[in-house]
Amino acid sequence: MAQVKLSDIAKELNVSVTLVSLVLRGKAKENRISDKISKEVLKKAKEMGYQPNQMARGLRTGKSHIIGLVVADISNPFFGKIARQLENEAWDNGYQLMFGSSDENPEKSQRLIQSFVGRSVDGLIIAPTADSKEQIERLQQQKVPFVLIDRYFNDLKTPNVVVDNFDSSYEVTKLLIQKGYRRIAAISYSSGLQHIDDRVEGYKKALEDYSQDIDPQLMRAVTPENIDTDLQGIISELLSDDVNADAIFFATNIIGIKGLKILNKMNKKIPEDIAIASFDNPESYALFPTSITCIEQPIEEIGKKALQELLKQINKGKEKTETKDYVLKTKLLVGNSI
Amino acid sequence: MAQVKLSDIAKELNVSVTLVSLVLRGKAKENRISDKISKEVLKKAKEMGYQPNQMARGLRTGKSHIIGLVVADISNPFFGKIARQLENEAWDNGYQLMFGSSDENPEKSQRLIQSFVGRSVDGLIIAPTADSKEQIERLQQQKVPFVLIDRYFNDLKTPNVVVDNFDSSYEVTKLLIQKGYRRIAAISYSSGLQHIDDRVEGYKKALEDYSQDIDPQLMRAVTPENIDTDLQGIISELLSDDVNADAIFFATNIIGIKGLKILNKMNKKIPEDIAIASFDNPESYALFPTSITCIEQPIEEIGKKALQELLKQINKGKEKTETKDYVLKTKLLVGNSI
DNA sequence: TATCTTCGCTCTATCGTTTTAGCTAACATT
DNA sequence: AATGTTAGCTAAAACGATAGAGCGAAGATA
Structure with missing residues (x-):
């Protein structure tokens, strides 16, 4: 059973694809589509189980609503927790995450980043490995929105979310x-x-x-x-x-x-x-x-801040974004081990 | 700096987009493109830093080379490790992973799965929550390749990778x-x-x-x-x-x-x-x-098997795939706690 | 009655690829 | 000289959505 598309709905109701698209994106009012037709479209779409094809949409709009996450190792609980936090924050904003583990290997990191860029991710959250400065610089040139977490380069002006x-x-x-x-x-x-x-x-x-x-x-x-x-x-x-x-x-x-x-x-x-x-x-x-x-470390805060900062960049579009540096405070927990 | 596309390369070399596409996909020989032009294209592509637009490619081919992973919680080390294993195995086969955490909540799981389907993932690896049987059945009807891991439904014939x-x-x-x-x-x-x-x-x-x-x-x-x-x-x-x-x-x-x-x-x-x-x-x-x-639990094996099984399904395409059930053996480690 | 607005919708181009079919020039064949 | 082959390329139509411009009919205005 192939996915149902806009044209299927349009055909059923004898209206144009454009109309269906407008209605389903909530642009009915501003394009003065009649309430009657609007409702029919909404109903039919639900009935047929319409799911927009994000590749088509992404191709047209240039936005994938995907964020790429590059960490050293997703199975490291530290990064696992960060990933989880990012996921929550992303989902609430209509984004989903792809991830990749670099194993602290700059070549792997480079492959991952470029692969993500090829997939037109809207932005990247990166815990950069050593010797990956050039990759990050290249990303800046390519004007791909990104935020560095956990690590940073002290001779590179980038948006970072790190701890002190x-x-x-x-x-x-x-x-x-x-x-x-x-x-x-x-x-x-x-x-x-x-x-x-x-x-x-x-x-x-x-x-x-x-x-x-x-x-x-x-x-x-x-x-x-x-x-x-x-x-x-x-x-x-x-x-x-x-x-x-x-x-x-x-x-x-x-x-x-x-x-x-x-x-x-x-x-x-x-x-x-x-x-x-x-x-x-x-x-x-x-x-x-x-x-x-x-x-x-304030893991929740790292994830939250990083994603918020990234979204800010994404939404600003081509405007110049002053890159904020977040240096979060840690908490010293004194135990009996000393 | 916008991404360079096939037509940019084509224009530079005064050849058709088709030719560039064929060469870059290694189909030069079988389409008898001359070695000379082939080399030029390859060189130019590298020089210009061409990265295929996966959304366009995906739209055209119907394959995203993305696999969706639905687990209870990616920050649970058990799932983190599985994710990592899946990632490795996927990468080696030209795939990347998107993930989502269901928190054992069927509604969330449903949203995640449908979102992944909308993104035209080529397949799904799912650790299903309770009360998500209908979702899985629906997936079967939609003929979306998937493999269940860790959990399963004993009255549903699905490809599973679980332990005894x-x-x-x-x-x-x-x-x-x-x-x-x-x-x-x-x-x-x-x-x-x-x-x-x-x-x-x-x-x-x-x-x-x-x-x-x-x-x-x-x-x-x-x-x-x-x-x-x-x-x-x-x-x-x-x-x-x-x-x-x-x-x-x-x-x-x-x-x-x-x-x-x-x-x-x-x-x-x-x-x-x-x-x-x-x-x-x-x-x-x-x-x-x-x-x-x-x-x-043999976590590495779970990840590896699950992905292999999924790839098998993906590659078989429309042919009927007999669904294999993998029940892996665990290892009883006897410690001093008993 | 003729013209202007507004309403409610549709047409068409476009995003960057892949794929199918076809075209032209050069060469070989009879 | 007419025809058939082949090598080497190109044109055009998809894929499924979005966006901008446009169009006919009804109502408002003069």
Whole structure:
């Protein structure tokens, strides 16, 4: 059973396709279509189960009412939650989402973005990978509306919705110092991601400000690809008598979850054997016996703001859009892990 | 900068649009386009950064190369992981995904499905909610290719990719009995979802087969909407002297995670105070100090199979497709929680 | 009665592709 | 020299919607 189209309805009622189109789009009044015919059309359309063909409509109007979402990995709960928030907000505004996972790989990201552009998405929400600056610049040239989330490029003027990574890390590190920890380690990604670097910088700044030594042995990084193998070794080293860390700051949820898993397996007591703090507050942490001190991101707000900002851009059309930068505040949740 | 189109390339090279189209789709040889012109077209297209307009192409060919995914909630890690698997498999076959979350709400599910159909998706992967049987039947009438995952309707002949819910629950319950537990509770959803019912049935059958009483006080259910409030009360009751459960079987990952969270808060020792088993093996469980006995679903396989089956349907076109039913095996992971 | 408005609708072009059919020039065949 | 083939391309019609211009009849105005 083929989809019913405007012309099918028109034929049934012996009216023009245009009339049907106008009525169904609610433009009957302003085009002085009689109420009688209007009602008939509406009725018939419902009866026949008419669903507008969005490809045809999109081709004609140039709007797809689709938003493309590029994240590192949709199965990462952080991005999953953001996706969900975006979805809700988009749906309420008549949009739907397509998504793609970049795996922090710039080539993949590029393919995804260009594919979305080819599909004439009306806009993009992107959590950009490292080394994807050119892609974003190209997008700007192409005048495709987009908003960056979670990450950003500090030498690129783009609309971003991010959190105050530096300050948050600074605060949690400061707290650790105040609690008396003196060998505070940090484990981050060595991936060239600005927002991760910011987190590390915040950590370092706090150490400096409170006259702590910055020991390279304590500042460690894993690569996203080898995290599973890397992390085990790093944590062992940090806990060795040689390095002797008394606290670890995990710079992301993934690192945190995997890190805690490892500590669990090593039967380490927290905070007795080692204190823990983490960026992000994934649901998993609630299952850990000790409540984890963490920096909770306002995920709902990120999604909401990002979509609102994107819609603003989309609706402004060709007018110049001053690009707003949203730096949202995180929440420091102090648990028993420190 | 408007997107470059076929006619732009054609104009530049003084050839017809048809020729450009043929060349770019690799149909040059069979249409005996000269190598010389072919190369020129390819070069020019690259130079101008041509990206086919998928809406136009889709309108003409009737194929969108989009697959619609309807799940209960994309931010549920179970569905997030499935989504990811589907994405990979889809991408390798030239497809991309749109998604929508139904929140177990049939109206929302209906809106989503019809919206996807209106977008001319080439197929749908659906984790159907309760009371959505009519929607699925309608889909069948509309001859839209689709595959159901995770859930199914036992009186509807559809292509499904599910796990052996009954057997898995039976096995884990049997194991609990064999370990000596005599007051085994089960907490499930009261949502009319067949697969959840199957899990409960498996649990009951094991109790029967091993001559255990089936105590209604031990068979509890929460509603998806009120899970947070419901669960706390139910667990308290189960642990009361009155009911005196010695083991709890959580029927889903959501219930399990929230349940463990509550037990953590109540400072219950597992398995000393209460033994625990669960359907699903979310990553969170790894952070729980006691390894959880659980039924692990082959998520990768579900995604892969579902997409392959869908592609089969899509490619068969109008031919009759015998609908295969895939019932995948789960893995019983025995932990220290029992 | 002739002209002007308004009403209620229709005609036609268009969006960027793909697809079918066909056209022209060059060459081969008899 | 007339005819048939083939190579190499092009023209035109879709796909299903939207948008702008237009058109005939009825009522209003002079």
